[in-house]
Amino acid sequence: MKNCLWCGEELQLLADESNIKRLNTTIGSAFPKDHKKSSGLEHDFGFYKCSKCNLRQICSSSKLEELGCVNALIRYHEPTFHHEDLAIRIISLLGNKSTYNIYSLSPKDNDLAKALKTIIEVRFNGKFGDCTSVASADIILATRQLEHINSKRKIEELFNHSNPGCLLVVEALDFHYLSNKGVHSYLWEERLSYFSINYISKFAESRDFSVMDKHEYFDYKEPFWTLIMRKSEVAVEGKKEDFNDHLIETKPTLIENSKLRLVSACKYYLAINHNHIFVFIGIGHKALSAALYVKTIFKASMIRLYDSAEVKVGSTWNDIAIRHINAVIGDICPSDNALYTFSFSGSNAENIKQEILVKDTQAKFSYIEEWYN
Numbered sequence: 060m061k062n063c064l065w066c067g068e069e070l071q072l073l074a075d076e077s078n079i080k081r082l083n084t085t086i087g088s089a090f091p092k093d094h095k096k097s098s099g100l101e102h103d104f105g106f107y108k109c110s111k112c113n114l115r116q117i118c119s120s121s122k123l124e125e126l127g128c129v130n131a132l133i134r135y136h137e138p139t140f141h142h143e144d145l146a147i148r149i150i151s152l153l154g155n156k157s158t159y160n161i162y163s164l165s166p167k168d169n170d171l172a173k174a175l176k177t178i179i180e181v182r183f184n185g186k187f188g189d190c191t192s193v194a195s196a197d198i199i200l201a202t203r204q205l206e207h208i209n210s211k212r213k214i215e216e217l218f219n220h221s222n223p224g225c226l227l228v229v230e231a232l233d234f235h236y237l238s239n240k241g242v243h244s245y246l247w248e249e250r251l252s253y254f255s256i257n258y259i260s261k262f263a264e265s266r267d268f269s270v271m272d273k274h275e276y277f278d279y280k281e282p283f284w285t286l287i288m289r290k291s292e293v294a295v296e297g298k299k300e301d302f303n304d305h306l307i308e309t310k311p312t313l314i315e316n317s318k319l320r321l322v323s324a325c326k327y328y329l330a331i332n333h334n335h336i337f338v339f340i341g342i343g344h345k346a347l348s349a350a351l352y353v354k355t356i357f358k359a360s361m362i363r364l365y366d367s368a369e370v371k372v373g374s375t376w377n378d379i380a381i382r383h384i385n386a387v388i389g390d391i392c393p394s395d396n397a398l399y400t401f402s403f404s405g406s407n408a409e410n411i412k413q414e415i416l417v418k419d420t421q422a423k424f425s426y427i428e429e430w431y432n
């Protein structure tokens with residue numbers, strides 16, 4: 060029996076037309092270079108909904124408490140345009156303290172922490188310190204990582220054991236908005252919980268937080284939201300039961316729709332790509348998920364992976380080595396007739412395409428977004 064990471068109730072396996080219930084893979088954010096060390100960095104996962112709070116979630120067999128940025132050397136390019144504004148709103152809610160202790164849930168908080176520290180120093184003439192426990196934090200940063208938490212203990216630590224009076228700052232992609240727009244690339248087996256801003260607000264309120272500030276960034280290419288919540292100084296009786304009594308998430312087909320979209324894209328590309336050779340150029344979770352589903356749907360598919368980042372080149376994913384982008388052309392056989400999927404566009408991609416066509420004259424091309432949108 061599997062239980063909801065958030066409310067603890069029993070989960071129901073989601074059935075859909077694709078009939079893919081569980082998949083097995085190397086954790087895609089790990090990029091292990093030592094083949095022996097890659098054991099323990101595999102997981103199998105399935106698709107579920109909670110019978111009580113209705114949250115859509117992916118259950119992973121991994122023992123890791125957090126997924127999504129397992130290799131700390133990977134740089135994530137999250138938006139930063141709103142950080143100064145967000146940092147000012149955070150500080151203004153804390154009042155005039157002389158020292159602020161900042162807790163960061165993951166390396167994804169580094170840029171926001173930097174903006175906060177600058178504003179604390181320059182505008183408020185204050186001091187700051189990094190802390191390693193939520194129990195002593197004034198500000199807890201949890202941007203783009205709550206959805207990757209793979210442990211009920213970790214969620215409880217964050218919400219139940221945080222310092223009374225502290226601020227909790229959450230940022231996440233707007234999965235519901237994206238789904239409504241037909242953009243499904245948020246689906247990733249290391250992104251375990253597909254909550255809305257409403258869900259996190261309600262959950263936090265049941266753990267004695269009050270919502271102080273919420274912003275939704277619909278204009279950005281991948282819309283997201285931010286929440287600033289304050290932990291009450293005293294516990295409020297009966298709130299936890301209040302949360303469990305309601306079906307908080309009502310959108311019924313968030314994971315199902317995105318999974319069906321990816322499966323239908325795989326079937327389409329398998330049909331037009333007769334040699335079943337799939338070359339992915341630029342490796343992130345979108346390319347690895349596409350590769351995993353292709354391989355699951357048609358086991359004899361041949362996958363080749365290329366990237367230019369030092370941390371990724373030479374690592375292995377499901378026994379496939381990620382090779383340097385410069386090796387793409389040399390690895391081509393003229394009879395490949397492969398499908399080449401780029402995760403980037405522009406002149407660099409166009410130049411590589413021209414070189415590919417010289418050798419693999421029947422080559423087909425796609426962009427990774429086309430697999431999801």
Ligand SMILES: [Zn+2]
Binds near residue numbers: 065066113
């Ligand atoms: Zn639940």
